[in-house]
Amino acid sequence: xxxxxxxxxxxxxxxxxxxxxxxxxxxxxxxxxxxxxxxxxxxxxxxxxxxxxxxxxxxxxxxxxxxxxxxxxxxxxxxxxxxxxxxxxxxxxxxxxxxxxxxxxxxxxxxxxxxxxxxxxxxxxxxxxxxxxxxxxxxxxxxxxxxxxxxxxxxxxxxxxxxxxxxxxxxxxxxxxxxxxxxxxxxxxxxxxxxxxxxxxxxxxxxxxxxxxxxxxxxxxxxxxxxxxxxxxxxxxxxxxxxxxxxxxxxxxxxxxxxxxxxxxxxxxxxxxxxxxxxxxxxxxxxxxxxxxxxxxxxxxxxxxxxxxxxxxxxxxxxxxxxxxxxxxxxxxxxxxxxxxxxxxxx
Amino acid sequence: xxxxxxxxxxxxxxxxxxxxxxxxxxxxxxxxxxxxxxxxxxxxxxxxxxxxxxxxxxxxxxxxxxxxxxxxxxxxxxxxxxxxxxxxxxxxxxxxxxxxxxxxxxxxxxxxxxxxxxxxxxxxxxxxxxxxxxxxxxxxxxxxxxxxxxxxxxxxxxxxxxxxxxxxxxxxxxxxxxxxxxxxxxxxxxxxxxxxxxxxxxxxxxxxxxxxxxxxxxxxxxxxxxxxxxxxxxxxxxxxxxxxxxxxxxxxxxxxxxxxxxxxxxxxxxxxxxxxxxxxxxxxxxxxxxxxxxxxxxxxxxxxxxxxxxxxxxxxxxxxxxxxxxxxxxxxxxxxxxxxxxxxxxx
Ligand SMILES: Nc1ncnc2c1ncn2[C@@H]1O[C@H](COP(=O)(O)OP(=O)(O)O[C@H]2O[C@H](CO)[C@@H](O)[C@H](O)[C@H]2O)[C@@H](O)[C@H]1O
Ligand SMILES: Nc1ncnc2c1ncn2[C@@H]1O[C@H](COP(=O)(O)OP(=O)(O)O[C@H]2O[C@H](CO)[C@@H](O)[C@H](O)[C@H]2O)[C@@H](O)[C@H]1O
Numbered sequence: 083x084x085x086x087x088x089x090x091x092x093x094x095x096x097x098x099x100x101x102x103x104x105x106x107x108x109x110x111x112x113x114x115x116x117x118x119x120x121x122x123x124x125x126x127x128x129x130x131x132x133x134x135x136x137x138x139x140x141x142x143x144x145x146x147x148x149x150x151x152x153x154x155x156x157x158x159x160x161x162x163x164x165x166x167x168x169x170x171x172x173x174x175x176x177x178x179x180x181x182x183x184x185x186x187x188x189x190x191x192x193x194x195x196x197x198x199x200x201x202x203x204x205x206x207x208x209x210x211x212x213x214x215x216x217x218x219x220x221x222x223x224x225x226x227x228x229x230x231x232x233x234x235x236x237x238x239x240x241x242x243x244x245x246x247x248x249x250x251x252x253x254x255x256x257x258x259x260x261x262x263x264x265x266x267x268x269x270x271x272x273x274x275x276x277x278x279x280x281x282x283x284x285x286x287x288x289x290x291x292x293x294x295x296x297x298x299x300x301x302x303x304x305x306x307x308x309x310x311x312x313x314x315x316x317x318x319x320x321x322x323x324x325x326x327x328x329x330x331x332x333x334x335x336x337x338x339x340x341x342x343x344x345x346x347x348x349x350x351x352x353x354x355x356x357x358x359x360x361x362x363x364x365x366x367x368x369x370x371x372x373x374x375x376x377x378x379x380x381x382x383x384x385x386x387x388x389x390x391x392x393x394x395x396x397x398x399x400x401x402x403x404x405x406x407x408x409x410x411x412x413x414x415x416x417x418x419x420x421x422x423x424x425x426x427x428x429x
Numbered sequence: 430x431x432x433x434x435x436x437x438x439x440x441x442x443x444x445x446x447x448x449x450x451x452x453x454x455x456x457x458x459x460x461x462x463x464x465x466x467x468x469x470x471x472x473x474x475x476x477x478x479x480x481x482x483x484x485x486x487x488x489x490x491x492x493x494x495x496x497x498x499x500x501x502x503x504x505x506x507x508x509x510x511x512x513x514x515x516x517x518x519x520x521x522x523x524x525x526x527x528x529x530x531x532x533x534x535x536x537x538x539x540x541x542x543x544x545x546x547x548x549x550x551x552x553x554x555x556x557x558x559x560x561x562x563x564x565x566x567x568x569x570x571x572x573x574x575x576x577x578x579x580x581x582x583x584x585x586x587x588x589x590x591x592x593x594x595x596x597x598x599x600x601x602x603x604x605x606x607x608x609x610x611x612x613x614x615x616x617x618x619x620x621x622x623x624x625x626x627x628x629x630x631x632x633x634x635x636x637x638x639x640x641x642x643x644x645x646x647x648x649x650x651x652x653x654x655x656x657x658x659x660x661x662x663x664x665x666x667x668x669x670x671x672x673x674x675x676x677x678x679x680x681x682x683x684x685x686x687x688x689x690x691x692x693x694x695x696x697x698x699x700x701x702x703x704x705x706x707x708x709x710x711x712x713x714x715x716x717x718x719x720x721x722x723x724x725x726x727x728x729x730x731x732x733x734x735x736x737x738x739x740x741x742x743x744x745x746x747x748x749x750x751x752x753x754x755x756x757x758x759x760x761x762x763x764x765x766x767x768x769x770x771x772x773x774x775x776x
Contacts, residue, residue, distance in 0.1 A: 089525070090519075090520065090521060090522050090544070090545020091542055091543070091544060091545045092521070092542070092544075092545055092617070092618065092619060093541065093542045094540065094541050094542075098622075101617075101619050101621060101622055103520045103521060103617075104545070105520040105521070105545065107519070108518050110518060111518035112606070113607070114607060114608050114609075115601040115605060115606060115608050135461065171454050171457060171458035172437075173452040173750075175436065175437050178436070192443045192638060192642075193441065194440065195438055195440045196438070196439050196440075197437070197438060198437020198438045198439055198450065198452065200439075200450075245754075247749075247753050247754045249748070249749025249750050249752070249753050251748045251749050254462040254746070255746060256748065256749070257745075257749065258462055259459070259460035259461075260460070260461060261461050261462050262461075266749070268750055270439070270448075270450075270754070272441070274448060274753075274754030274755055275445075275447040275448055275754070276753065276754055277754060277755075290539070295539075319540065369748065369749035369753075370749065371749050371753030371754075394752060399603070400604060400747075401596070401598045401603065401604025401716065402594075402596025402603070402604065402613070402717065402718050403520075403596050403613070405596070405716055405741060406595075406621075406623065406716075406718030406719075407592075407615075407617070407621030407622065407623055407624060407718075408622035408624075408626070409594075409617070409621040409622055409623075411520045
């Protein structure tokens with residue numbers, strides 16, 4: 083399929099079980115509309131100068147919702163390096179009454195409604211307004227990842243929290259409303275839809291092949307970079323151009339169980355991938371998401387659940403086809419994106 | 430849950446089985462980022478004047494990919510009212526060899542790839558550059574819907590086409606690259622992911638309750654408008670603020686089997702909903718999608734498949750939480766959106 087694969091091809095992945103259409107020709111279509119939103123990656127940030135009005139900046143802690151914990155600055159200064167705080171405008175509320183056990187897992191697939199209980203936190207990654215995550219050294223990025231892991235561990239203790247979605251929005255076109263470098267996490271009283279479909283798909287693959295979908299990935303064509311503990315790939319059926327997955331090389335279900343050494347290794351790779359995307363795509367808006375396993379999974383599910391971190395640069399707007407069908411159209415073949423990303427110097 | 434429902438609530442629908450978080454407080458969060466993309470609904474179109482460079486305009490037919498059929502103008506003029514043409518930059522190619530029966534439905538849930546066979550067509554809804562779909566009279570809108578149905582009927586005949594996604598992108602933030610009013614359809618050699626999960630969810634509901642999820646909808650609170658044959662509602666677990674579903678009141682699996690009288694009735698309701706959205710939301714970018722059943726379904730599936738048309742105004746950018754979890758955060762409760770839409774005059 084060598085020749086055909088460079089015209090058009092449909093692929094289904096073994097993690098979400100989603101079809102994606104690869105169509106390089108699509109990128110040549112014309113437009114007579116003025117702005118294409120995210121299609122023009124633009125520096126969404128303001129001029130980067132410290133903003134007197136930014137509540138995430140050093141010295142403005144009192145304008146934030148309550149702090150959950152902080153990572154002190156490495157020297158003996160009274161200042162901080164990272165703060166994990168409550169979201170002032172939470173989507174789910176920690177004060178709400180958790181769903182009672184009987185409505186915890188509402189039966190059947192019919193309509194249902196539960197109170198808006200949950201945890202919505204913000205991780206302020208640096209005290210400085212103008213510093214971006216990948217400007218930090220690997221240890222600084224590692225500190226942020228360790229802060230995620232520590233907070234997820236805390237939330238995992240709560241009997242009504244079923245899942246924690248860790249994510250980062252960078253740039254207005256990636257949804258960010260705050261410019262100061264931060265990420266978020268939401269602890270939900272239900273297992274979210276994509277987590278469910280990921281588990282179902284990986285279970286099916288495991289039952290038919292005896293393999294974990296992520297452990298089974300072999301191809302060198304889609305590899306961007308590798309460390310002792312992690313591989314960075316462009317997935318075989320990437321939904322978005324230049325999408326990257328960072329996957330632990332050793333089978334492991336839960337992100338928050340990763341030990342400190344491995345987290346530092348991950349931090350270096352994450353920093354390098356963000357630098358590559360930044361160079362190749364001219365500082366694009368992007369999101370990243372950590373895909374882990376829901377809490378309290380039966381041990382029979384552990385062999386096929388494998389956590390990973392997904393990075394998605396936001397280069398184009400989604401249209402009605404994707405919204406209706408759940409099938410994305412990606413103009414860039416994963417092998418081509420991986421080759422380009424492999425060859426970029428990330429320093 | 431009356432009081433709580435106005436703070437925060439999570440709901441799961443009975444059609445896609447997706448959780449959505451309703452959180453009115455979220456709409457009050459501040460932003461220090463300059464442009465929020467789609468969050469500022471703006472007239473994405475150019476000044477609306479006929480564009481000498483637009484290939485969809487009357488007289489420029491030769492700049493388009495081949496015509497499939499046209500609907501002639503009602504008077505005896507040699508002109509046309511609607512054209513269905515091939516997409517010049519197709520995501521899937523009609524010349525590609527269709528997948529062989531053995532790789533038609535690739536077994537298991539593992540990775541797989543098929544040739545990019547399929548049909549990608551464009552429906553030019555009017556010969557005039559400046560006319561929007563809802564500027565047409567109900568008969569004109571009906572003509573467009575009948576053109577969809579006719580083309581879907583043709584594609585349904587092809588043994589390798591499993592589904593046709595009909596959709597419209599209006600405005601750059603909704604993905605449109607062409608300003609001239611048009612819609613598209615893509616006939617795929619696989620059943621797309623969201624269609625699969627919709628069918629699975631509706632099947633489960635049917636098996637546990639004996640009811641079709643859409644026939645079971647009762648609440649008057651979420652009703653926007655009704656005709657003899659169709660209801661327009663804001664769905665109970667709408668993913669997007671002011672999302673509208675137009676649903677045939679009589680159980681029916683396939684959009685393309687709707688008879689001409691009913692299509693005209695649908696056209697009037699669609700026009701009125703688009704006018705309401707346009708008034709309430711200041712001419713927002715939007716998408717609509719027709720959700721129908723895949724072709725060649727066994728007759729045992731017909732009792733729980735029910736087609737509908739989904740309209741989604743694009744008011745905000747999706748962030749990492751939604752991308753990672755598949756769970757949307759919607760600041761507007763469906764009952765509130767429905768009340769507002771009910772009260773707007775659509776003439
Ligand atoms: N003083 C303060 N103290 C504490 N917290 C404060 C604060 N001021 C602001 N915040 C919070 O800081 C967060 C900043 O988050 P982001 O910039 O990543 O995107 P946001 O959550 O606004 O929405 C994006 O991400 C979400 C989730 O993906 C999408 O629903 C949405 O459409 C998209 O725009 C906001 O959630 C806000 O509530
Ligand atoms: N002369 C000509 N003859 C025939 N056809 C012509 C033509 N000139 C242009 N076209 C086609 O006309 C179509 C116009 O479509 P839209 O404006 O609805 O959005 P588009 O498909 O570009 O992408 C949006 O919708 C798709 C599908 O949802 C998303 O993948 C994408 O990100 C989003 O921007 C294009 O597909 C283009 O290929």
